[in-house]
Amino acid sequence: MAKGDFQRRMEEAQRRLGAWALGRNGADEVSSACTNVAVVLVVVNLITRNSAFAIAALALLAYSWFRISSKDVSRRRAEVTEASRRLGPVLSWLANPMAAAREARGYKHLTCPSCGQRVRIPRGKGKVRVTCPKCHARFDGRA
Ligand SMILES: [Zn+2]
Structure with missing residues (x-):
């Protein structure tokens, strides 16, 4: 089978997959x-x-x-x-366990005491003052 032929088949398969996935x-x-x-x-x-x-x-x-x-x-x-x-x-x-593990290594998740929103902060920052992105309450946390 010629390479061009294979490529054409792959493109055709991709086009069909795209048409199927639409919507x-x-x-x-x-x-x-x-x-x-x-x-x-x-x-x-x-x-x-x-x-x-x-x-x-x-x-x-x-x-x-x-x-x-x-x-x-x-x-x-x-x-x-x-x-x-x-x-x-x-x-x-x-x-996605791999992505979650990477995330857990790099960031710590705190929970806003007033609205329960989870806030992500980079690890290793020590004591931090966090502003909740949802209700804008301020609270202290340790990263
Ligand atoms: Zn909040």
Whole structure:
């Protein structure tokens, strides 16, 4: 097969993928979290040989796929906001453990005492006075 031919096929595949993805939700934090948990469940299934874990993994993958291919983007986005509000940092850890670990190393998260907003500050700054970006309350913290 000539190289030009291969390239043309790749471009065609990319064009089709682009056409398919148009107006769809795509991967979000919730679908990524579901996929990652499914992978863990598959491993647990292999170790325990309990098929309930495999079934749960399949259900999560199906739900993840439903989210990625969904055309109701605004509703999916609202669900991510809701999941993030309920799970807090857990969602970030499930969705992208590597990025969450990098984030945890570089930053510390404080919670605003008056509105509960989470505020991110760089580590190693010692004692800091923080202004909440949401309610503008000022509070002291240690980074
Ligand atoms: Zn606040």
